[in-house]
Amino acid sequence: MTTVCIVGKEDVDLRFELLSRETARGALATYDLSEPWANSITVETVSLGGAVSLLNDLNWYLVRFAEAAFVKDPSISTEEWLSRTLAERVRDNEIRAAETDESLAIYGVSEGQLVEPMYVTRRDGSVPEYDLRDVEGTVVVRVAAEEFGA
Template identity: 80%
Template sequence: MTTVCIVGKPEVDVRFELLSRETARRALATHDLSEPWENTVAVETVSLGGAVSLLNDLNWYLVRFADAAFVREPSISEAEWLSRKLAGQVRDNDLRPEETDERLAIYGVEGGALVEPMYVTRRDGAVPEYDLRDVEETVVVRVAEGEFGG
């Protein structure tokens, strides 16, 4: 299964905002919602195309209430996420899956919440260590060229 994760803006409760709007609520109605990190909403979809389509359906809400949206496609990586833009490029065959792993945004996880990303490039196949602050764990998100650096 492909997983979609929507990361809310700091000043909003993204789950509340999505579920309080009829159109977004209907788009999410067939999915089981989870919260992998504070102020996130995650759902499983059947495919990368389904994930990108769901995010496109929710675009109006994402622009207003979300900081980011990630997609984890197991056929590309079991552990790393794709940014929404990168997932769209792969779905549209603008980029091959093996071409997605160079540019990364590494998010720290502190107190159960995602904290500021560190933008890096993979070095000799390895992910550089997150060094912006001490964190409990990290989340690696592959990003598109235009997203690199924020």
Template identity: 55%
Template sequence: MTEVCIVGKDDVTLPDDLYAYETAYRALATYDPTFLWENALVVETISLGTAVSLLNDLDWYLARVAADAFVRDPSVSETEWLSRPLARKLRDGGGDPEERVNRLTVYGVADGRLVDPTMVLRGDAQEGTYERPEYDDTVVVRVTKEEFF
């Protein structure tokens, strides 16, 4: 299953603020949200295309309540997430899912929340761990060249 993660802005409580919009509520009604992190709502979809479509449907609401949104598709990576633009590019056939992306945003996980997104260049373009000792864990999101620069 492909997962969609919506990270709330600092002053937002997900899902309350997102579900307050009736159209967003209806778009998410068929999904069973989980909370891998306190400030992020995660839903499973059936494909990369469905994940991108869901984010497109929620675009207006995401602009108001979300700090970020990304996708994890097991056909691309079991551990790394894809930024929304990169997921859209792969869905549209504009990239090779087998190609290793060396531009990343790495989130720290502190007190159960995604925090401090930092841009990182991966030297060998291979999957790996990105230790940030000041945090309990990290979450790696692959990004496009345009997002990185």
């Protein structure tokens, strides 16, 4: 299964905004929503294509209410997420999955929520340690070149 994660903007109740609108509610109706971090939702889809299609269906709402959208496909990585842009490029065969692991945004997890990302480049196969603040954990997101340091 491929997982989609949508992270809400700081001043927005993402779940409320998505479920209070008929079109977004309809797009999400067949999925079980979970909240891995504060003000975020995840859903399981059948494929990378299904994940990208769902994000495209929700685009109007994502622009207004979301800070970020990630996709985790086990055929690419079981631990790391792809940015929405990178997921689209892999789906469209513009980039091979094996070429997605150099540019990273590492989000800290503090008090159950994602905090500011640190943009890094993978070196010798390892991910640098998050050092922007003390955090309980991290979430690694592979990003496209133009998203690097965004």
